[in-house]
Amino acid sequence: MQFSYVNPTQIQFGQGQIASISGLIPKQQKVLVIYGGGSIKSNGVYEQVGAALEGYDWLEFSGVEANPTAETLNKAVAIVKEQGVDYILAVGGGSVIDGSKYVAAAALYEGDGWDILEGKHQVTEAVPLAAILTLPATGSESNMGAVITKAATQTKLAFLAPAVQPKFAVMDPDVMKTLPERQLANGIVDAWVHTCEQYLTFPADAMVQDGYAEALLKNLRVLASQFADRDNDSWRANLMWTANQALNGLIGAGVAQDWATHMIGHELTALYGVDHARSLAIVQPSLLRNQMADKKAKLEQMGRNVFGLDAGDDLAERTVQAIEAFYHSLDVPTQLTEHGADKAAAISSIVGNLESHGMTALGEHQKISLEQSRELLEQAVA
Structure with a gap:
């Protein structure tokens, strides 16, 4: 480090x-x-x-x-x-x-x-x-x-x-007392993906950063599970502090960071007005599957330490499924659903914007090309 x-x-x-x-x-x-x-x-x-x-x-x-x-x-x-x-x-x-x-x-x-x-x-x-x-x-x-x-x-x-x-x-x-349900759910998702962008990369023996990221992710899981009981001081305070700690620079210090989910999600928001957090939930699961070979070790670590999943050859995939279930528990979709009927045209528009903005080599390894961005967006429709 x-x-x-x-x-x-x-x-x-x-x-x-x-x-x-x-x-x-x-x-x-x-x-x-x-x-x-x-x-x-x-x-x-x-x-x-x-x-x-x-x-x-x-x-x-x-x-x-x-x-x-x-x-x-x-x-x-x-x-x-x-x-x-x-x-x-x-x-x-x-x-x-x-x-x-x-x-x-x-x-x-x-x-x-x-x-x-x-x-x-x-x-x-x-x-x-x-x-x-x-x-x-x-x-x-x-x-x-x-x-x-x-x-x-x-x-x-x-x-x-x-x-x-x-x-x-x-x-x-x-x-936070008067915030709509949708905004509170979005806040949980946004903080979750911020943490993942700094955690779901590759092992770096960064015990503090990994351990703190896992603590934040577990906090967010608990807060999501208690969403029906969100109208109390403790719930509000813990979400506010957890979301702050997810992106104040600490858990990303000295470790690789990704941010590809954000770069692609930004195009969904800019073109179609999709809520920022919901754009992330649409992109992330397909991106994790697209990049599973490089992210497998950290996905497995997340599966064990955050979701308590059992070991197995399919642990990384089960972790992605658990992430999807987490979003669904908050009624946040994980597929392209909010921008009209012509999904193929939407994907082409997003990829075109990525190209014009120079987002042609994304991720911690700079391996997510325009072709892979298109592939993972197509997976998000399937």
């Missing part, structure tokens, strides 16, 4: 923690509060944020989509530049936080913000930002990554930059 690990985001975890932001953002800073469709005004979060920002010079920007678009976010970038905003406070789930990272970076860049996603501009500075998490899933509240969509071209790309790592994150499980 060779790695450098640091996570500078301060976590304020627990009930009533939104009030703590008044001691974390300097009083002289002009703050832009960025949020989504307005649910924070009906669940009490907006009121708590307003109370915590009493005495601050602050303004707001709403309307960030579930898959944040550069077109919408550029309006917030203009506000930051025109109003002299010093600090950005993202209030929402991963989409709002990701979008706020784009705003923070693009606001200090004179060119087209989309250059950041295309790698034409390397982000070295950004407006300071923090997050109040309302939907546990992505871990964006304490990492340096963001995924943004360009609606005009149906392109969904990611960027990483230490400059956009949130300074602090407020994680109050009470804000």
Whole structure:
């Protein structure tokens, strides 16, 4: 193992923690509060944020989509530049936080913000930002990554930059009380696949990373099994913390990572509006089967240590079946079902986008070619 690990985001975890932001953002800073469709005004979060920002010079920007678009976010970038905003406070789930990272970076860049996603501009500075998490899933509240969509071209790309790592994150499980079932199920699936992308590769004798990943996966299995009893403080708190730990950099430190499921899933979302988590559940089982020769050892390890399966020549396949059953227990499909009748045309569109975005050699071994991407998507239809 060779790695450098640091996570500078301060976590304020627990009930009533939104009030703590008044001691974390300097009083002289002009703050832009960025949020989504307005649910924070009906669940009490907006009121708590307003109370915590009493005495601050602050303004707001709403309307960030579930898959944040550069077109919408550029309006917030203009506000930051025109109003002299010093600090950005993202209030929402991963989409709002990701979008706020784009705003923070693009606001200090004179060119087209989309250059950041295309790698034409390397982000070295950004407006300071923090997050109040309302939907546990992505871990964006304490990492340096963001995924943004360009609606005009149906392109969904990611960027990483230490400059956009949130300074602090407020994680109050009470804000989850009004979330719809679908969003909670999606959060479990998203955290599950984030963990798998850093775990289901090949053995590296990384005892801490493997053991912690397995603990997170077992947590998510328990939370899924208790989904009917989700309306309690313990369930909410454990999902919120588990989802955070799945993608704060720790379990991926010093080990191979995959992310092919995400790259292919992003195209499903960009082209057909499939929920991010559900795109992952559609792609992952077929991808694991497609790459089983390389992933067999870790699939077998997962089968033994996470699902408690017995040894056998077919253990890797039984592990994939167990993953599918896990998704089905949450009523999340594992086949292409949400984007119209012409599956062949859909697959061709997805593969075409992968090619145009340079996603031609994916996975921990860079072995997933366009042909294999097509094959595994065809398997996801069968």
